[in-house]
Amino acid sequence: MSLQSFTPSQALTLGVELELQLVSTHDFDLAPQAEDLLRVLKNHTGTWDVKPEITRSMIEIGTSIQRQHAVLLAELQDLRDQLSRGARKLNIGIAGGGTHAYQQWSQQKIYPGERFHYISELYGYLAKQFTVFGQHVHVGCEDGDRALWLLHALSRYVPHFIALSASSPFVQGVDTGFDSARLNSVFAFPLSGRAPFCLGWDEFGRYFDKMTSTGVVNSMKDFYWDIRPKPEYGTIELRVCDTPLTVEKAAALACYLQCICRYLREQKPFEPAEDDYLVYTFNRFQACRFGLDGEIVDPKTKERTRLRDDILRTLARVDEHALDLQALDASNLIRESLFAGNDAQWLRAQRSAGKPLSAVVEAATQRWMGAG
Amino acid sequence: MPTQANAATAVAHAASAPLWTLDGLRAADPVLGLALLMLVALLLAEMLHRTWRIPRICGHMLTGAIAGPVMLRLFEGLELDPWKPLIDLAIGAMLFELGTRIRPRWLLDNRWLAASCLLQSALCGALVMGALVWLGAPWLTAAVAGTVALSTSPVIVLAVTHESRSRGQVTERLLLMAAVNAVIAVIGLKVLRIMLASDADSPTEEFTRASISALRVISGSFLLGVACGFALDRLSPLVRGTPAMPVLQIALVIIASMLAAQWTLSPLLALLVAGMTARARMKHGLTVEPHLGSAGAVLNVLLFICLGLLFSLEGIGRLWPWVLVIVLARLLGTALAVGVLARRSGLGWHQAAGLSLALQPMSSLAVLLAADTFGWTTHLPGAHTPTIQALLLATTLMQVTGPIWTQLALRHLAHETNEG
Numbered sequence: 072m073s074l075q076s077f078t079p080s081q082a083l084t085l086g087v088e089l090e091l092q093l094v095s096t097h098d099f100d101l102a103p104q105a106e107d108l109l110r111v112l113k114n115h116t117g118t119w120d121v122k123p124e125i126t127r128s129m130i131e132i133g134t135s136i137q138r139q140h141a142v143l144l145a146e147l148q149d150l151r152d153q154l155s156r157g158a159r160k161l162n163i164g165i166a167g168g169g170t171h172a173y174q175q176w177s178q179q180k181i182y183p184g185e186r187f188h189y190i191s192e193l194y195g196y197l198a199k200q201f202t203v204f205g206q207h208v209h210v211g212c213e214d215g216d217r218a219l220w221l222l223h224a225l226s227r228y229v230p231h232f233i234a235l236s237a238s239s240p241f242v243q244g245v246d247t248g249f250d251s252a253r254l255n256s257v258f259a260f261p262l263s264g265r266a267p268f269c270l271g272w273d274e275f276g277r278y279f280d281k282m283t284s285t286g287v288v289n290s291m292k293d294f295y296w297d298i299r300p301k302p303e304y305g306t307i308e309l310r311v312c313d314t315p316l317t318v319e320k321a322a323a324l325a326c327y328l329q330c331i332c333r334y335l336r337e338q339k340p341f342e343p344a345e346d347d348y349l350v351y352t353f354n355r356f357q358a359c360r361f362g363l364d365g366e367i368v369d370p371k372t373k374e375r376t377r378l379r380d381d382i383l384r385t386l387a388r389v390d391e392h393a394l395d396l397q398a399l400d401a402s403n404l405i406r407e408s409l410f411a412g413n414d415a416q417w418l419r420a421q422r423s424a425g426k427p428l429s430a431v432v433e434a435a436t437q438r439w440m441g442a443g
Numbered sequence: 444m445p446t447q448a449n450a451a452t453a454v455a456h457a458a459s460a461p462l463w464t465l466d467g468l469r470a471a472d473p474v475l476g477l478a479l480l481m482l483v484a485l486l487l488a489e490m491l492h493r494t495w496r497i498p499r500i501c502g503h504m505l506t507g508a509i510a511g512p513v514m515l516r517l518f519e520g521l522e523l524d525p526w527k528p529l530i531d532l533a534i535g536a537m538l539f540e541l542g543t544r545i546r547p548r549w550l551l552d553n554r555w556l557a558a559s560c561l562l563q564s565a566l567c568g569a570l571v572m573g574a575l576v577w578l579g580a581p582w583l584t585a586a587v588a589g590t591v592a593l594s595t596s597p598v599i600v601l602a603v604t605h606e607s608r609s610r611g612q613v614t615e616r617l618l619l620m621a622a623v624n625a626v627i628a629v630i631g632l633k634v635l636r637i638m639l640a641s642d643a644d645s646p647t648e649e650f651t652r653a654s655i656s657a658l659r660v661i662s663g664s665f666l667l668g669v670a671c672g673f674a675l676d677r678l679s680p681l682v683r684g685t686p687a688m689p690v691l692q693i694a695l696v697i698i699a700s701m702l703a704a705q706w707t708l709s710p711l712l713a714l715l716v717a718g719m720t721a722r723a724r725m726k727h728g729l730t731v732e733p734h735l736g737s738a739g740a741v742l743n744v745l746l747f748i749c750l751g752l753l754f755s756l757e758g759i760g761r762l763w764p765w766v767l768v769i770v771l772a773r774l775l776g777t778a779l780a781v782g783v784l785a786r787r788s789g790l791g792w793h794q795a796a797g798l799s800l801a802l803q804p805m806s807s808l809a810v811l812l813a814a815d816t817f818g819w820t821t822h823l824p825g826a827h828t829p830t831i832q833a834l835l836l837a838t839t840l841m842q843v844t845g846p847i848w849t850q851l852a853l854r855h856l857a858h859e860t861n862e863g
Binding site: 097427 | 544546549552553556610611612615726727728788789790791794859861
């Protein structure tokens with residue numbers, strides 16, 4: 072199978088996908104009720120989309136194509152409100168967060184669907200362990216070449232998104248010490264990590280052909296890269312974020328990405344190079360492990376800085392783009408969260424009050440569902 | 444008719460018989476007999492479960508039925524009296540646990556579900572009553588039978604969901620509806636009692652007395668449950684983190700049951716409310732193990748053996764059409780109520796079918812536990828015996844086979860059991 076051509080799309084348009092947890096209101100463990108919620112939401116009034124995910128305790132929602140923060144946020148809030156009403160009708164809760172704090176992966180049930188059964192058969196227990204929850208952000212690009220350039224230029228900022236969105240400190244009932252333990256689950260997949268360094272769509276097509284000839288992959292869906300091109304949508308897709316605990320944070324993260332993309336495209340502050348990836352896994356690890364307190368190495372200058380400071384400097388650089396994109400509210404929310412702490416810290420704070428993990432999940436559920 | 448001398452000879456003969464013979468077992472110490480019965484029940488339940496995946500409680504009830512007056516007559520009904528406190532405790536423990544599982548707020552969040560609960564109770568009761576009147580039963584006895592028949596056994600559905608480790612929409616609704624319709628049945632019996640007052644010699648006085656009694660029982664049971672829940676909340680910090688937590692819960696369940704019986708309140712209502720209050724007060728601080736722990740699990744086995752011992756097949760040859768009518772009317776009433784409001788309340792068709800089937804285990808015990816306390820049987824001196832007997836037979840049938848229907852529904856229609 073050959074790589075399909077890249078469908079052109081309007082530059083810097085946004086699409087947000089959120090994988091969400093469905094929890095029981097009794098014990099706040101994951102509840103296998105995705106089919107029920109999808110049925111209840113079948114006639115929802117929004118332009119957004121709700122889909123099943125690999126296990127029955129997850130759903131994925133996707134916004135329509137957006138350009139501005141305010142509209143994106145309004146759509147996410149509408150989505151959150153309708154989802155919450157549906158969940159209340161079914162006596163379940165919906166929560167953000169990259170992992171469920173104490174679910175047992177072996178108890179999870181694969182959602183009935185051809186693709187999910189294929190993944191389950193191929194990856195065995197890893198498929199059930201993949202009951203983790205992420206935010207994916209699509210950014211529109213005019214063509215494949217520009218998409219790949221942007222994809223590699225963005226690699227320097229991947230730790231920003233990991234640290235800002237980190238909301239998965241607890242796994243299987245214990246504090247892992249990581250702010251984002253979710254990405255460790257993703258890393259178990261053989262085709263995860265970074266995309267190969269190709270800056271042209273034709274060259275990428277040749278790589279794809281070689282991979283398909285080995286029989287290892289059939290489509291782009293088989294790649295679990297941190298950022299991957301999505302030729303059918305005409306986008307690149309950032310996949311490193313944990314699902315935040317609120318839709319407001321999700322919208323802000325998406326628009327922060329939009330601002331960085333505009334900054335990179337218009338100012339071209341550097342040219343991406345293969346050597347940028349020398350520090351990629353180190354920086355990624357620091358962001359996962361220590362969140363905003365982690366340190367990263369600039370791939371160009373080789374300077375070592377605190378991630379929090381690097382994000383602050385980046386925010387200053389992209390502010391004029393935020394102004395042009397009408398995304399200043401998003402930038403401000405990101406700036407505030409640098410001082411207030413990320414969602415992983417919020418979850419740990421809930422736990423440190425002496426509450427059991429079920430209470431932490433309930434608090435996260437209330438935070439996501441809000442008053443909607 | 445055996446003479447006294449013959450009976451004495453028979454007892455003496457039985458007492459001298461070896462333990463492994465039927466006569467020996469009949470004469471054995473009841474405690475030893477029950478212990479042996481528990482052993483047999485466990486083995487039989489395990490065999491049935493492994494061979495045909497039949498719920499274990501069916502094995503326990505079957506053992507009781509075989510040992511009881513219907514077949515081997517190892518135990519006679521009266522011999523169960525000393526065990527009644529233990530049986531009550533086993534039921535109480537499960538009702539308390541069920542109370543902790545229920546979130547009444549759901550009925551406000553999903554008004555169609557609340558309507559479905561009410562409609563299910565109303566239709567089941569009305570259809571059973573209507574069918575019995577059509578067969579020739581007097582309306583009052585038919586009304587009592589309909590009220591008893593509208594409820595689903597909370598004890599059986601909780602036991603089956605525990606065993607199959609089912610989770611999902613049907614399981615949650617099953618537990619909620621079993622609790623709600625048991626409460627409606629209790630209240631319904633009280634209402635019938637008030638209606639009976641109109642036939643008394645001095646109707647106004649009797650009506651007032653019956654109404655006050657009903658109010659006293661319902662509000663008293665509610666208050667007792669609330670007090671029990673508050674007490675658990677207050678006492679829990681003293682034993683938190685120790686293995687004594689289930690002991691504390693069991694102790695409070697015993698106290699609540701005893702007080703309810705003492706004050707002629709409804710233990711069913713009191714314990715359900717106690718569970719709900721404890722959950723609302725303690726939230727995540729409340730850990731309730733299935734059956735309130737291993738001691739509760741022993742009581743549970745004992746409970747289902749005793750249910751088996753109480754089975755009766757008397758008159759089945761003559762009354763089977765009545766029995767069939769009761770069973771079918773219940774099934775029809777449940778299926779109609781659940782089906783009509785299924786989509787509005789957020790349920791799929793398969794799930795609606797599953798829920799209807801899962802609600803079939805009948806509940807005599809929970810209702811009769813309350814009914815004994817209310818003493819409604821004494822207010823029905825002219826009860827139509829065939830109707831009551833048919834109700835008892837239907838209850839027997841749907842108690843022994845009910846767990847199978849519930850399990851099949853949860854496994855094959857709702858796909859909510861862990862094996863799925």
